Amino acid sequence: MGSFKLGRMTMRSLLGKPATAMYPVVPPVYFERTKGHVENDIETCILCSICEKKCPSQAIVVDKPAKSWTIDPFRCVQCNACVIACPKQCLTMVNTYTAPATSKSTLTVTKAEAAS
Amino acid sequence: MGKRTIIPFGPQHPVLPEPVHLDLVLEDEIVVAAIPQIGFVHRGLEKLVEKRDYNQFMYVAERICGICSFGHSLGYAQTIEALMDVEIPKRAEYLRVIWHELSRIHSHLLWLGLVADGFGYESLFMHTWRLRERVLDIFEKTTGGRVIFSACTVGGVVHDIENSELSGIVAVLDGLASEYAELSGAFLKDTSVNNRLVGVGVLTKEQAYDLSAVGPFGRASGLPYDIRSIGYGGYADLANFVPVTSPAGDSYARCEVRVKEVLASIEIIKELVAKIPAGEIAVAVKGAPAAGSQVVSRLEQPRGEAFYYAKGNGTKFLDRFRVRTPTSINIPGMVTALAGCQLADVPMIVLTIDPCISCTER
Numbered sequence: 290m291g292s293f294k295l296g297r298m299t300m301r302s303l304l305g306k307p308a309t310a311m312y313p314v315v316p317p318v319y320f321e322r323t324k325g326h327v328e329n330d331i332e333t334c335i336l337c338s339i340c341e342k343k344c345p346s347q348a349i350v351v352d353k354p355a356k357s358w359t360i361d362p363f364r365c366v367q368c369n370a371c372v373i374a375c376p377k378q379c380l381t382m383v384n385t386y387t388a389p390a391t392s393k394s395t396l397t398v399t400k401a402e403a404a405s
Numbered sequence: 406m407g408k409r410t411i412i413p414f415g416p417q418h419p420v421l422p423e424p425v426h427l428d429l430v431l432e433d434e435i436v437v438a439a440i441p442q443i444g445f446v447h448r449g450l451e452k453l454v455e456k457r458d459y460n461q462f463m464y465v466a467e468r469i470c471g472i473c474s475f476g477h478s479l480g481y482a483q484t485i486e487a488l489m490d491v492e493i494p495k496r497a498e499y500l501r502v503i504w505h506e507l508s509r510i511h512s513h514l515l516w517l518g519l520v521a522d523g524f525g526y527e528s529l530f531m532h533t534w535r536l537r538e539r540v541l542d543i544f545e546k547t548t549g550g551r552v553i554f555s556a557c558t559v560g561g562v563v564h565d566i567e568n569s570e571l572s573g574i575v576a577v578l579d580g581l582a583s584e585y586a587e588l589s590g591a592f593l594k595d596t597s598v599n600n601r602l603v604g605v606g607v608l609t610k611e612q613a614y615d616l617s618a619v620g621p622f623g624r625a626s627g628l629p630y631d632i633r634s635i636g637y638g639g640y641a642d643l644a645n646f647v648p649v650t651s652p653a654g655d656s657y658a659r660c661e662v663r664v665k666e667v668l669a670s671i672e673i674i675k676e677l678v679a680k681i682p683a684g685e686i687a688v689a690v691k692g693a694p695a696a697g698s699q700v701v702s703r704l705e706q707p708r709g710e711a712f713y714y715a716k717g718n719g720t721k722f723l724d725r726f727r728v729r730t731p732t733s734i735n736i737p738g739m740v741t742a743l744a745g746c747q748l749a750d751v752p753m754i755v756l757t758i759d760p761c762i763s764c765t766e767r
């Protein structure tokens with residue numbers, strides 16, 4: 290038994306660098322695999338709806354007649370199930386997070402031929 | 406006999422991370438009895454099994470608990486694999502155990518921090534959580550998530566960890582172990598810590614056995630009861646697995662068991678990294694669980710034994726999925742340990758079972 294058992298560690302943290310990053314002055318470093326948000330390369334997408342069926346939180350809606358792909362980023366749980374299931378590998382998990390927002394919104398991407 | 410008073414404790418209390426309510430029957434400052442009540446965070450996750458197919462439910466299962474998220478995904482995956490007679494590749498079994506043991510390290514470091522915060526040793530709390538960050542970084546680097554990994558799938562694992570990255574993990578753990586030695590000295594040898602823990606909330610070995618105490622809570626009463634001993638998954642290949650126990654049964658013993666289990670987990674990871682075979686990380690699983698098929702499976706989570714039950718009905722949707730978590734089985738033991746303690750020690754004793762009420766209520 291004794292006291293001051295944490296003395297050396299406390300002294301080191303007093304004299305050393307801070308253990309935390311000085312966010313937001315120092316931007317956070319994400320790893321390659323960090324699950325930030327899902328993006329769709331709509332020109333490669335064949336609108337097969339497999340991602341919509343696999344999504345456990347029903348965040349994805351594929352509209353074949355309008356040739357659009359919609360994701361609700363507030364429902365998405367970044368589980369990667371759609372990215373794994375995508376037969377054309379047009380979905381990617383990007384390692385940055387979506388910006389904070391004051392109201393809920395969805396994100397739609399539409400094929401260029403349908404938009405024009 | 407003094408006058409009896411009933412004091413409500415929780416469900417919102419500064420020391421409780423999650424809502425549990427206790428009616429404390431006091432005689433002066435001594436707790437005579439404690440009547441527990443839960444049911445404040447029920448989310449109905451088990452019912453959701455009827456609306457999500459067995460692959461999708463993996464993502465629900467790992468959200469049963471934020472701390473043992475990998476444990477629950479592993480438990481669910483094992484249950485479904487047993488239900489469908491799937492044998493997963495050896496490398497996947499090893500990777501699952503490595504992640505699971507890393508989860509145990511991070512869970513115990515979190516608990517040690519919370520307990521330090523509970524007895525008012527703020528710098529010890531901060532240093533413990535500083536070390537825990539390194540384990541969370543390993544998770545983020547290898548799976549992409551810090552809390553919810555989505556790394557397990559029915560039939561194996563989603564991500565492989567390269568052998569070079571595995572050696573990197575061992576190097577991080579070696580660095581962590583040297584700093585952790587200093588921290589564990591503060592937990593086990595500091596007089597001010599000992600004054601709060603030694604002899605507080607004693608649960609004898611007989612009581613622990615009778616009340617089926619599991620996990621570090623039971624092992625701190627001298628019960629050598631650890632599901633890892635039965636050798637499921639990658640644990641079967643460990644050269645020697647001996648559960649960490651301590652005979653005293655007080656809060657200090659529970660702290661000691663968890664402090665030593667972190668070191669034991671580091672050793673397990675090192676051994677498995679040295680032995681890990683090359684090969685596939687997942688097998689394709691087709692079809693659905695047969696109608697009427699039932700299975701139970703068990704798993705040692707950081708808090709103790711978790712028990713899973715699943716029943717198939719011939720479709721991709723399960724008929725029933727049931728989880729019994731370590732906290733629910735430890736509540737009778739906690740109530741017994743509370744009887745006879747000082748009112749000021751109640752938060753400390755409640756913390757020593759590492760209560761996870763969200764797990765318990767699902």
